[in-house]
Amino acid sequence: xxxxxSLTAIAASLPEExxxxxxxxxxxxxxxxKRSGLGKFAFYSWRYDDAGNERKDFVLNREPYRKAExxxxxxxxxCGSSREHAPWALLDFxxxxxxxxxxxxxxxxxxxxxxxxxIKLSREICxxxxxxxxxxxxxxxxxxxxxxxxxxxxxxKIEFEIDLLRRQLLLExxxxxxxxxxYVHSIENFEKKRKEKQPWFPEIKIEKLLS
Amino acid sequence: xxxRTLFDKLWDSHVVKxxxxxxxxxxxxxxxxxxxxxxxxxxxxxxxxxxxxxxxxMMAVIDHNVPTTDRNQPIEEGESRHQIEVLEKNVKEFGxxxxxxxxxxxxxxxxxxxxxxxTLPGMTIVCGDSHTSTHGAFGSLAFGIGTSEVEHVxxxxxxxxxxxxxxKINIEGNxxxxxxxxxxxxxxxxxxxxxxGTEYVIEFIGSVVRNLDMAGRMTLCNMAIEAGARAxxxxxxxxxxxxxxxxxxxxKGKDFDExxxxxxxxxxxxxxYYDKIIEINVNNLEPMVTWGTSPEDVISIQGKVPDxxxxxxxxxxxxxxxxxxxxxxxxxxxxxxxxxxxxxxGSCTNSRIEDFRAAAHILKGQKIADHIWGLAVPGSGLVxxxxxxxxxxxxxxxAGFEWRESGCSMCLAMNPDRLEPGxxxxxxxxxxxxxxxxxxxxxxxxxxxxxxxxxxxxELTDVREMI
Ligand code: SF4
Numbered sequence: 182x183x184x185x186x187s188l189t190a191i192a193a194s195l196p197e198e199x200x201x202x203x204x205x206x207x208x209x210x211x212x213x214x215k216r217s218g219l220g221k222f223a224f225y226s227w228r229y230d231d232a233g234n235e236r237k238d239f240v241l242n243r244e245p246y247r248k249a250e251x252x253x254x255x256x257x258x259x260c261g262s263s264r265e266h267a268p269w270a271l272l273d274f275x276x277x278x279x280x281x282x283x284x285x286x287x288x289x290x291x292x293x294x295x296x297x298x299x300i301k302l303s304r305e306i307c308x309x310x311x312x313x314x315x316x317x318x319x320x321x322x323x324x325x326x327x328x329x330x331x332x333x334x335x336x337x338k339i340e341f342e343i344d345l346l347r348r349q350l351l352l353e354x355x356x357x358x359x360x361x362x363x364y365v366h367s368i369e370n371f372e373k374k375r376k377e378k379q380p381w382f383p384e385i386k387i388e389k390l391l392s
Numbered sequence: 393x394x395x396r397t398l399f400d401k402l403w404d405s406h407v408v409k410x411x412x413x414x415x416x417x418x419x420x421x422x423x424x425x426x427x428x429x430x431x432x433x434x435x436x437x438x439x440x441x442x443x444x445x446x447x448x449x450m451m452a453v454i455d456h457n458v459p460t461t462d463r464n465q466p467i468e469e470g471e472s473r474h475q476i477e478v479l480e481k482n483v484k485e486f487g488x489x490x491x492x493x494x495x496x497x498x499x500x501x502x503x504x505x506x507x508x509x510x511t512l513p514g515m516t517i518v519c520g521d522s523h524t525s526t527h528g529a530f531g532s533l534a535f536g537i538g539t540s541e542v543e544h545v546x547x548x549x550x551x552x553x554x555x556x557x558x559x560k561i562n563i564e565g566n567x568x569x570x571x572x573x574x575x576x577x578x579x580x581x582x583x584x585x586x587x588x589g590t591e592y593v594i595e596f597i598g599s600v601v602r603n604l605d606m607a608g609r610m611t612l613c614n615m616a617i618e619a620g621a622r623a624x625x626x627x628x629x630x631x632x633x634x635x636x637x638x639x640x641x642x643x644k645g646k647d648f649d650e651x652x653x654x655x656x657x658x659x660x661x662x663x664x665y666y667d668k669i670i671e672i673n674v675n676n677l678e679p680m681v682t683w684g685t686s687p688e689d690v691i692s693i694q695g696k697v698p699d700x701x702x703x704x705x706x707x708x709x710x711x712x713x714x715x716x717x718x719x720x721x722x723x724x725x726x727x728x729x730x731x732x733x734x735x736x737x738g739s740c741t742n743s744r745i746e747d748f749r750a751a752a753h754i755l756k757g758q759k760i761a762d763h764i765w766g767l768a769v770p771g772s773g774l775v776x777x778x779x780x781x782x783x784x785x786x787x788x789x790x791a792g793f794e795w796r797e798s799g800c801s802m803c804l805a806m807n808p809d810r811l812e813p814g815x816x817x818x819x820x821x822x823x824x825x826x827x828x829x830x831x832x833x834x835x836x837x838x839x840x841x842x843x844x845x846x847x848x849x850x851e852l853t854d855v856r857e858m859i
Contacts, residue, residue: 182440214431214432214435214474214475214478215431215432215435216432216435216436216439217435217438217439356440357540357544357552358440358442358543358544358547358548361417361544361547361548361550361552362547362548364408364409364417364550365548367408367409367417368408368417368419368445368548368549368550371408371419372419372549379651379654380647380650381643381647381648381650381651382421382643383509383512383641383642383643384448384449385448385449385450385451385489385510385641386448386489387487387489387490389489389640389641390451390489390490390491390495390497390508391492391495
């Protein structure tokens with residue numbers, strides 16, 4: 182998982198409530214055996230017409246928003262299914278931070294697990310940020326997780342709240358696996374001791390399986 | 393030192409680190425993978441730029457959605473083919489030991505592991521499949537895990553786990569002819585229910601267990617999961633050692649003797665504490681058959697379909713009524729004599745050589761009823777070969793069965809082997825859920841001998857009348 186400390190990037194807005202996981206990535210793309218490469222399906226029904234061509238008028242199809250890493254939206258972002266495909270699709274598209282007045286619970290958790298920072302701010306502030314995103318090449322926002330503050334294009338700073346443990350994991354770029362890897366010494370120790378105590382313990386050899 | 397159970401010993405010997413909230417970082421000795429639950433895990437590793445911690449602790453095999461027809465034909469179903477190709481690519485990229493589809497050693501992951509000696513006593517064994525509990529028959533702590541955990545084990549060789557409670561099921565008495573391990577475990581599930589083992593690891597103990605061969609013990613542990621248990625385990629003994637001796641990945645010579653000394657120390661100590669104890673006597677046990685859509689809905693073949701009206705709980709009553717509708721059965725009807733359309737002998741519960749011998753014993757010189765579709769699917773290529781060398785394939789084919797290549801097949805109908813809606817099957821598999829053997833299919837779980845008897849008669853019947 183990538184670390185998240187401070188990010189200055191183009192922000193795009195989808196100023197709607199209840200953007201569900203089906204909107205983020207339609208169910209028909211879930212049969213995949215992958216979790217990378219889902220970015221091209223993100224917001225599919227908005228991004229493409231029936232013939233599969235990009236809709237020029239959709240914000241994420243226009244410059245500079247194609248490169249947006251921050252997304253501003255409204256209440257209950259990410260509602261719907263529990264699958265992790267929604268954050269996978271967002272991340273693969275390039276989104277690292279979503280700001281909204283509220284999030285669906287499961288999406289909120291899944292976002293952290295995948296290195297996306299979801300920030301809850303009041304509707305009023307979100308509306309102001311939506312205005313900021315209309316500034317084209319100047320629609321750049323800074324999200325500073327270390328100091329827990331956002332800097333608007335005009336330099337104004339806005340503070341945000343976040344669970345301390347989650348903040349820590351994001352700052353260090355640790356998912357569950359990353360967390361366990363902190364104990365790599367204990368794991369190696371265990372293996373060493375076992376080799377001493379049970380030298381007969383067999384390994385699985387590829388050649389033996391193919392023979 | 394405090395007296396400990398088999399589970400306690402397996403647990404203690406694998407704790408890498410005790411974490412503050414009661415969770416432990418548990419070391420995993422063996423990680424078996426197949427084509428369905430592994431692709432996203434590999435992809436996760438790739439995305440994070442991680443490697444597999446110990447490829448030499450892994451074994452990959454293709455089983456869930458392979459066709460059981462001619463292995464030389466291309467796989468028609470696009471998604472299955474894709475999953476298989478992806479696994480082949482992944483094992484190459486990450487250096488995971490792999491049994492190719494065309495190898496005679498390919499088979500159902502829970503049959504292959506023990507067969508190769510990859511499953512040994514005293515281990516922790518995981519696989520992205522709930523019936524991993526099968527390997528507990530060797531005195532190993534074995535359980536199924538989800539895709540995100542598959543990735544966790546790949547990357548760290550550990551899992552975050554909380555200890556389970558100890559449940560002892562003591563099985564005593566004398567099994568009557570025609571009654572097998574499958575009947576025992578069905579009866580156990582019928583008695584304690586599908587939630588009866590929740591939070592527990594079940595240790596099967598007692599003279600009946602000691603007298604079972606490894607195939608029978610695997611059948612017991614395989615279905616422990618259907619009683620809601622996290623795992624099923626049986627202490628290793630001479631029967632176990634005899635089975636693992638000489639297998640490709642089993643220790644050899646002096647190493648083996650040393651291993652046996654250790655394995656012998658695993659059995660539960662005298663006076664060890666169990667959170668719960670259940671006594672089962674098999675003296676009067678009869679062949680069992682399920683009538684509903686959950687493995688706990690089970691009765692003796694001599695029994696009658698229970699009447700939901702007798703249930704006090706309203707929601708239970710509704711549920712069981714719905715089951716009767718789905719299964720097209722009437723309350724009070726004797727289960728024997730129920731006409732069936734198909735018989736499936738296979739799955740990780742009952743697809744070992746012993747299972748085919750038991751079925752062949754009944755089928756020998758007989759013909760299955762005209763209207764029956766009989767499907768015999770060995771658990772591995774080696775089981776198939778062994779059966780053929782004993783002439784069992786001929787008995788099956790002469791009786792009218794189709795004799796197939798190995799795989800999960802109609803246990804879960806992910807490949808082309810499936811029932812038509814409304815069709816009824818006597819099956820040696822482990823789950824009788826709605827639609828498990830194809831949309832609208834009806835499943836009756838039975839032992840291999842009972843399945844063979846049903847095939848001959850064309851209806852559910854008491855195998856004891858044929859022996
Ligand atoms: S045979 Fe059935 S239960 Fe066993 S691993 Fe295959 S699908 Fe799962």
